[in-house]
Amino acid sequence: MLDSFFYWIGTTYRIELYLGGAKIAGLLCSYADICAAALLVRISDVIRKRPPSKIRYSILAVFALLTPALLLPRQTLYFFIVQFAVLLPPYLILMYTAFTEAKFFVAHVREKYRGARFDDA
Numbered sequence: 001m002l003d004s005f006f007y008w009i010g011t012t013y014r015i016e017l018y019l020g021g022a023k024i025a026g027l028l029c030s031y032a033d034i035c036a037a038a039l040l041v042r043i044s045d046v047i048r049k050r051p052p053s054k055i056r057y058s059i060l061a062v063f064a065l066l067t068p069a070l071l072l073p074r075q076t077l078y079f080f081i082v083q084f085a086v087l088l089p090p091y092l093i094l095m096y097t098a099f100t101e102a103k104f105f106v107a108h109v110r111e112k113y114r115g116a117r118f119d120d121a
Contacts (some may be wrong), residue, residue, distance in 0.1 A: 019079060022069055026083050030067045036062050037094040044101035047108045056093050063089050091117060 041056045066086055073079040 005088055016074065018075075018078055019084045022076070022079060025053075026070045026079070027067060030066065030070065030087055030090070033094070034064050034067070037090045038098070040094060040097050040101075044097055044104065047101070047104055056097070059093060111118075 038057065038060050041053055041060075045052050063086055068083055070079065070086060073082050
């Protein structure tokens with residue numbers, strides 16, 4: 001039974017199917033990455049008790065709006081170029097926020113850990 005399934009996949013699988021699957025995966029991954037970056041930016045804003053970072057949120061919003069552009073390319077090379085262009089800025093914001101806010105996050109966790117009381121049960 002499995003051999004016929006793999007034979008069917010091998011004989012019917014086309015580059016168009018791969019590109020279609022990659023487009024759907026690209027959309028989902030892009031939105032997940034943008035949500036993760038926005039969440040990290042929000043956490044860092046809350047920990048540092050500052051107003052929301054309008055520039056970072058604006059950049060993330062623009063690229064969230066540009067994400068459906070992943071559906072436009074009809075060739076895999078162009079798809080990967082568009083995917084790179086759409087995903088790079090959110091990743092850069094994610095990395096920048098993680099590196100610049102790490103010491104504040106660690107200090108916040110230490111403060112909460114020291115303030116917590118644990119009962120020996």
